[in-house]
Amino acid sequence: MCGISGGIELHGQSLPIKIVERIVTDQKMRGPDATSIDEFQIGNHQVALGHNRLSILDLSNRANQPMWDETHRYGLVFNGEIYNYLEIREELIAKGCEFTTASDTEVLLRAMICWGKEAVQKFNGMFAFAFIDKVKQKILLVRDRFGVKPLFYYEDDDRLYFASTARALAPALQCKPNLQYAKRGLDYGIYEDDTGFSPYENLEYLPAGTFKEFDFSENKITGKISKYYNFFEAVQQLKEELLGLSNTVLLEKVKSLLQSSITLRLRSDVPVGVSISGGLDSTTLAAFILDKQDSLTGFTLGEKNNSFSEGPLVELFSKTSGLHVNYIWPKIDDINKAFWKTMYDQDAPFRGGSAIAQNQIFKAVNEQKIKVIIGGQGGDEAFMGYRKFFLFYFNSLLEQGKYLSAASFFCKQIPMFMSESRQINKYWYRRTAYMKQPKTRSNLILEDGDSFYLGKPSDMSMLERQCLDVTRYSIPTLLRYEDRNSMGNSVETRLPFLDYRLMELGVALPICLKLKNGHGKFCLREIAKNYVPDDIRLDRRKRGFPAPDEMWLKEGLAQDIYQKLSDSWSKIQPFLSDKQTFENTFSPRQIIERPGAFRESITLCWLSGIYRYL
Template sequence: MCGIYGQISKNPALNECGLSIRHRGPDDAGAKVFPVPGTGLSVTLVHRRLSIIDLSPAGHQPMSNEDGSVWITFNGEIYNFQELRTKLLTAGHKFASQTDTETIIHGYEEWGEEVIPRLHGMFALAIWDARKRRLLLARDRVGKKPVFYFVRDDKFLFGSEIKSLLASGEVPAKPNAEALHDYLTYLYFPSPSTAFDGIRKLPSATTLALEVTPDGRIAHHLKTYWDPVEAAGAARPLSHRDAVDKTRELIDEAVRVRLMSDVPLGVFLSGGLDSGTITAFTAKHSTLPVKTFSIGFRNSKLFDEIDQANLVARKFGTHHTILQVDARCAEHIGTVVRHFDEPFGNPTAILEYILTKHMREHVTVALSGDGGDEAFGGYVRYAGAWLAEKYRALPSFLTRGFFARFSHLLDDNTRGRHTNRRVREFLESAWMAEEEMYLRWVGYFSEEEKRELYTPEFRSQVGSRDSGDFLRSLFRRGAALEPLNRFGYVDLASFLTGNCLEYADRMSMANSLEVRCPFTDHHILEFGLSIPFEWKYRLGKTKKILREAMQRILPDSVLRKKKMGFNPPLPEWINRELKPMIGELLSPAAVARRGMFRPEAVERLLKEHYQGGRDNAIKIWGLLMLEVWHQMYIDRVPDASAQFLLAASGTKRAL
């Protein structure tokens, strides 16, 4: 895994941009500048290498073809590169290394832009074709590897992380008000928006082709090369028994190809069904004991799955390590924001950072269970959607009348389990259209709550924007799918790509660790969206088909276990250890200085939480991360990351 950066401009910037992403590739660095004759422009490619396959200098990037007319900077792993390499050798291509990178170069020579859909793996890449004066960027099907970019008429910059664009001095660090409005709904930034005005995120399964015109302008064109809805619709119907067998076979193969590595490899093991499945197949294909890693919580049993993780580890004879953490995790809040370059409201990111930091002491590559819920119907909201179909058959005087009024009596503050909140949200929204119901379930601040929160000045910057339009458009795109499978597609195109895979990449690469996710294999996702939802869910049991596929492989207690999620006990932390930090960063004076929110509205949110009326922990965390980001990236407070560490540990900050 690596970091990439590049630009088309009159003033190439190399050193600061490359150094800003050194953590993504500490093993090697390279850069090339290509003048574009007659335009005054140059194309720059920069690379930071984390060596995984072919550790020799032959893997140095940027890498070129034999005559130097095609160059690449590439971040990722291509699991079918040996198969492609064989085809290219047969076609007469000559190779100088054993890398997957060189396979992409020769594949581009042979097939042009059509090489991208042939790649099976995770990737972000840029190819400079000097003859055509054309720069091609591409991102993998599910967005495992990131690409950010900034474009103007005579200037284009791209990179694995936003910080490399800001380091160029060519891109202003100006907040994007509309994107921040969306952030408050989702607590991440839906593609293609980012927190910065003018900086965009290349969507998953997308190529961006740029051509330098004779008069020195930069023309660009986006193209989508994979549609999971279309692919799922083309799947061959199977019997239930065949579908169970195929589920097991696809996962087995997805794990096997992801064990390709010339460096030590391990597995995230939470104790749940998904990570247990990955551990089982990793052990099957490994000759040595697998190294597995879990995280537990001191002073809290919420979301702690250590007992189940130990059970799976014993079953497959792994070399298992448990890392115990507590609320002092929040000391890393500044570090997390510094590696995201944006506010990010999922507190799991801090756990991912701490665990991958520990794992990097033992392994360089790790497999995770991300993607299993989207493929096989694992989220509780899928059960809610199934139940809502039955609920809507009841008389409206019950659904919109009695039950809806009753829902307001439910107390939210459930010590982190969210049971009452989920019941309340279900009763309030189950009668709605599926996209509106889903938005109520996955959103945090509603449009009404946000506008109540905003100052008049910030409200005017946001205008009439409705953040829910993003999800509504995804439901329209998924219209051809079975109704309940649409939820899986929407999660794949939003939550998985924009949230789970974002923190998996950013937090692991902060520690120079490569994470591979077998469940995000496009063959598995296409298959998962094609099978009837009734095979995934039945009478309170999610991921039914995966549980059947893993019978007699995983322990019975893991197969019976309900999904818990990889989450910290956030309400407990906010009510105790983090309360002083929150009181300082979200005080009325601090909120007034920021100018986005009305101090009395934030104060009401905090009071409501601390008095037990509503579990607002995740909303408070989202606002906290937003303020930290503002101080670090917009205010440019010196040594802000260290200052937040002191605040989290209870020491007075000097800001």
């Protein structure tokens, strides 16, 4: 897990190293163990490749980057992990390749030299990398199947720049905040998606599951983007292959693939811990890990005896499993600082306190000198854990005229409705995002962009809608939170549920193995028997990191946000009609009490850029 960067300037008109140096300095927390920049010429073109390394596999200096082959024709800067690198390494050795390191980086480099673009199909991992061929004067940017690792780029006829993050790249290239990005986030809670849409104008994300090849052999830079992975097509194909298999066999497949995914993600030359919330997904991961090893360190947002938090359930699991738990419950005095650190690390808006809580978890992981953490992201998308899937399925039964089945399904949800009664206000506020024309009440002056309908149209299958959560509506934004918060604290987060084999299987499963007996993620609950206590395994409440937003705001965060925004009136003025509007809608009391005000104030903090200077 690292930070990568690079630049190409044609005709030698300027030196890309100036911008790459700024990026490498800014991305220090992504890779504090080693920093390097290679600057060179190809013809009369100036090239620079930068890398910040967080050492995980092969801790020696030989595995540092940029990495080159022995001829110095092919070079690589790489962020992420190739989890099946040992298997690919054996394939390459059989073909006559020799290795000088024990790193997955060298495996990636030699795989690209050996197989070219087709090598990407062999990789099971999270990755974003740039592979350069000096002779052909081409550079290939590649991003993993689900976009776990970020990659931004800027191109015009005469130059190309790329980086893991935009915080230094955007101002260096004078890219302004994307107001449509901010507006969509406020309207739908969706920031990232399956396109190149990014937080900054003229700066693009490389979409997940794609590569883009840039040719600079002529007098201009030309780029061609290609998609190497189509999640929907892969799921459709797998669904056909699963036809006729019994539920028992399918459950065994889920268990086997989850265990394989975990085993691959435990490959590390440094200690590995687990982020645990007291919910089904992360607890199952911890339980499966402890079934294979004697000890494990966990991190949770909560206190042992605080019923508002996940602490009591995590404590229950720790007593039965032997998990050593670090309980994190930020002090009020630390929350203001934690908020501005999260703003800085994210360099983009976020929805609320859960992102702050997540950042604090990774801060605690770093303080315990653990570099790798296993997380439960992706379980809800793979196995229909979100409440909306219950509604989508209920509506689909009605649309098909299956009224008795719909009535039976509804009755089985009553215990879930009762267990979630305390969160009714949250669900009610979020309902507008699922309307065909959401009723937004933003007080900010922003630009409208493409509209989304987050519901399930009657002509869309449940499988199609579930795929959209993976590729567009849910996973991309959550992965941005995860990556920026973890890497902002020099921690690598690994996500077993986002193994493409497991995600494809989960979505391809029959609905009866996902929604059953009033539960979502039914298959996961079944395979967790004898591993996870029933108080957790059969809990109907939706778990996560339930941050106490209101308490934090009341205890001083709202006042701090208001004061800093007020002191920066000239920077936020373009997004508000007048000063009085600001005073009326973003006073500390309004930030605490008005629905959506906290999220709008976060957006203003990002648009103003004030977090960069605190």
